Amino acid sequence: MRPMPRAALITALTVALAGCSAQSGASPSDESRPTQSVPELETVPPSDEPVMGEVPAQILDPIVADAAERTDTEPDAVEVVQAEAVTWNDGSLGCPEPGMLYTQALVDGYHVILRADTDELDYRVDAAGGFRLCEDGGRPSG
Numbered sequence: 001m002r003p004m005p006r007a008a009l010i011t012a013l014t015v016a017l018a019g020c021s022a023q024s025g026a027s028p029s030d031e032s033r034p035t036q037s038v039p040e041l042e043t044v045p046p047s048d049e050p051v052m053g054e055v056p057a058q059i060l061d062p063i064v065a066d067a068a069e070r071t072d073t074e075p076d077a078v079e080v081v082q083a084e085a086v087t088w089n090d091g092s093l094g095c096p097e098p099g100m101l102y103t104q105a106l107v108d109g110y111h112v113i114l115r116a117d118t119d120e121l122d123y124r125v126d127a128a129g130g131f132r133l134c135e136d137g138g139r140p141s142g
Helices: 005-025 059-071
Strands: 079-089 107-116 119-126 131-135
Touching: 059 079, 059 107, 059 119, 059 131, 079 119
Parallel strands: none
Antiparallel strands: 079 107, 107 119, 119 131
């Protein structure tokens, strides 16, 4: 079998490619295509209402007890300002401590903000219920 001359090979490839594009159907600018309208998304105005009910009681109760102990308050006097399920970006739970290393993976958990008397406490929680108090704009307390 003889090798195909270069000019014949180029011609054959050009014809093959032209055939492929002809089979693709209508061009994107074809006006005969039906158009679809996309419905507008409904916007929900921001609310001052706290996010509640996403943290199981068996996880929330020890956090409330910790807040009561830290602030020398009765647990019944601790107010839940926010309690919601979140996915943290890493093992620091959004509250890295300088000099510490954390897992670099998404961590399911909870963000809980409590008010005891005049103190507001920001707790970061993992899915298993391990929690810590986050103070000073992202620095956890000991």
